[in-house]
Amino acid sequence: MENFVTQMQGVPLNHYIIFCSIIFAIGVTGVLIRRNVIIIMMSIELMLNAVNLLLAAFSVYRGDASGQVFVFFIMALAAAEVAVGLAIIIMVYRNTKSVDIESLSKLRW
Amino acid sequence: MSELIWLIPLLPFVGFLINGVIRNHASKALIAVIGCGTVLGSFVLSILGYLEIAELREAGGVAAITSTLFEWFTVGNIQIAISFLLDPLSAIMLLIITGVGFFIHLYSSSYMAHDAGFGKFFAYLNLFIFFMTILVLGSNYLVMFIGWEGVGLCSYLLIGFWFQHSSYASAAKKAFVMNRIGDLGFLLALFFMLETFGSLEYAAVFSEAGGMAVGDTTILVITLLLFVAATGKSAQIPLFTWLPDAMAGPTPVSALIHAATMVTAGIYMVVRSNVLFILSPLSMEIMAVVGVVTALVAAFIAITQNDIKKVLAYSTVSQLGYMFLGLGVGAFTGAFFHVLTHAFFKALLFLGAGSVIHALHDEQDMRKMGGLRKGLPITFATMLIGTIAISGIPPFAGFFSKDEILAHAFQHHPIFWVLGFVTALFTAFYMFRLLFLTFFGTFRGTEEQQKKIHESPWQMTTALVTLALLSVVGGLVNVPEVLGGEQKLANFLAPVFANSDMGAAGMHLSHMTEYVLMGLSVLAAIAMAAWAYVKYGKNKEVPAADNSQQGILYKLSYHKLYVDELYDAVIVKPLRQLSVIFFKYVDKMGIDGFVNGVGEFFIGSGKGIRLLQSGHVGFYIIMMVFSAVAILIYGILHM
Secondary structure (H helix, E strand, O other): OHHHHHHHHHOOHHHHHHHHHHHHHHHHHHHHHOOEHHHHHHHHHHHHHHHHHHHHHHHHHHOOOHHHHHHHHHHHHHHHHHHHHHHHHHHHHHHHOOOEHHHHOOOOO | OHHHOOHHHHHHHHHHHHHHHHOOOOOHHHHHHHHHHHHHHHHHHHHHHHHHHHHHHHOOOOOOEEEEEEEEEEEOOEEEEEEEEEOHHHHHHHHHHHHHHHHHHHHHHHHOOOOOOHHHHHHHHHHHHHHHHHHHHEOEHHHHHHHHHHHHHHHHHHHHHHOOOHHHHHHHHHHHHHHHHHHHHHHHHHHHHHHHHOOOEHHHHHHHHHOOOOOOHHHHHHHHHHHHHHHHHOOOOOOOOHHHHHHHOOHHHHHHHHHHOHHHHHHHHHHHOHHHHHOOHHHHHHHHHHHHHHHHHHHHHHOOOOEHHHHHHHHHHHHHHHHHHHHHOOOHHHHHHHHHHHHHHHHHHHHHHHHHHHHOOOOOEHHHOOOOOOOOHHHHHHHHHHHHHHHOOOOOHHHHHHHHHHHHHHHHOHHHHHHHHHHHHHHHHHHHHHHHHHHOOOOOOOHHHHHHOOOOOHHHHHHHHHHHHHHHHHHHHHOOHHHOOOOHHHHHHHHHHOOOOOOOOOOOOOHHHHHHHHHHHHHHHHHHHHHHHHHHHHOOOOOOOOOOOOOHHHHHHHOHHHHHHHHHHHHHHHHHHHHHHHHHHHHHHHHHHHHHHHHHHHHHHHHHHHHHOOOOHHHHHHHHHHHHHHHHHHHHHOO
């Protein structure tokens, strides 16, 4: 275990931060520019996992396990979110025969 | 007895509560028994109280019994107690209120028998007696003020008793508003008294005031404010126009409230405050002038009125003016004596008028009466007594009291006597005019009415006969020295005027002058009566119809000197226009504009902002990201 931690710390923390930022940015961009609801869901997952990775990295570097506990919470939450989100998407598809986000523009003034 | 003083107001109040609750459920007989019974109880207690006071007076004491019920409130150094004062003045007032009140209750039980609001009527009457006894019994000005306001309320309720007629309802409002003007004066006077004397108890106020100089400005202000209050309640110029309109109420109400008791509250208050008034000669002078002018003006108007109750109403205003003349010239005893006798004969006259109206089924126009003396013998006889009494023909009650006031007026300044004398001429004329128009000649109403003419039932005639007896002998309680009397009333009341009496002791006229004055007024009254007889009895003249051509004096009198029109033009209309302006510009545009503007601002901005909710999820997400970025930047910048 000691060994593993040393190995992990071998990679500088900056690299983790930059890497996670890139993944997070990809997620945000995906959410913003794609119109397929499933792709948007996947982009959200990407953002969540970028944060997860960053939490795990900080946790290791600080020698504090509570960061990793957070990760578990977020994973559970993400699973639940996907379940609900996919269910909504299926219902939307059944009604509109489309998974285009623009087809959901009925709720407005 | 002195421990039971509180029962005197309480009994009518209990009657009010019971009658108020059961008014729609109980039989009329029960309501009448409760209504009359409670007042009778008060009357008996008042007699006992009077006897006790009389006994103390016999023994030469001051005879003032104060009974404090409880401390009402304490603010700073000021303590106000609910406490009652039984002294010669309040004892006699109580006798008038509960005694005359009882007979009027009895009368009402028959007069109002066919009215749907029978229970309500008795409840109000009992409430009135309650407040009136509170007014005269209070031992400080605040308790008096409670009664003062209360009787105003009852007056309002009873004038507007038949509120289905909108003109009656507005007469009630008029009375209430005019009384409020006077009440404001009372209230301000109370504040001044608290400031000056630090107390409202009569005893404390009067002993403090005793040490002040004659003509003190504060006293002047206080007395003038009190006098304003009195002009409102006792219908003096400029606040007298409500009283004739108050005749819209049932006739027993006119007799009880607007002749015998409530309207004399102003005189009672001034008599009670005699210590203050005597310190302010200017107020006294103003009071005398206002009183004599009111007496003259009202008598002048009464001459041409055709409504039997209106004549009596103006006569009441005129007699009240006499009383203020008496007060103004310092004849406190004389003025109070006139309150006493006036209560008898004016209540009698009103009840007699009520009996006539009752017999003719609500006909009040004297032009449609006449020849009633055969159909209504008891009413006629009693009315005749009342008329003689008010005209000042001896030995009936009015002569003694009126003469005492006139004698003092003469002593003060002959001009007051001349004006009072002219008023007395008018009085004799219009009263005998009323009598001859109503009871002599031939009947001028419809045949249907003539068939139904009937003497009133025993409840009404009992009241009439009793009051007639009192009108005959009432004057004997204060026969002046010059006629060999003992001035019993003056002696009885002496402690009340201990510091200020100008009554018996203040009379400096020679006996000869007094005889001449008396003789003149008696002769004049008889002459006027004779003239009225020739005009309306023998020649059977009937007042002309409303729209016929008449001389300017007749018109002035008939239209009540256009005072109502004047007030309407000078006060009511400008006020109304002012309120229209306030309504339109301040209320509608200013306040409503602001309140509605706030609402409309939010509605409008909501309309604009809701356009952001376009329904495009992509747009929401972009907004979310931008907002998150903005918050982030804000956080970084303010770290």
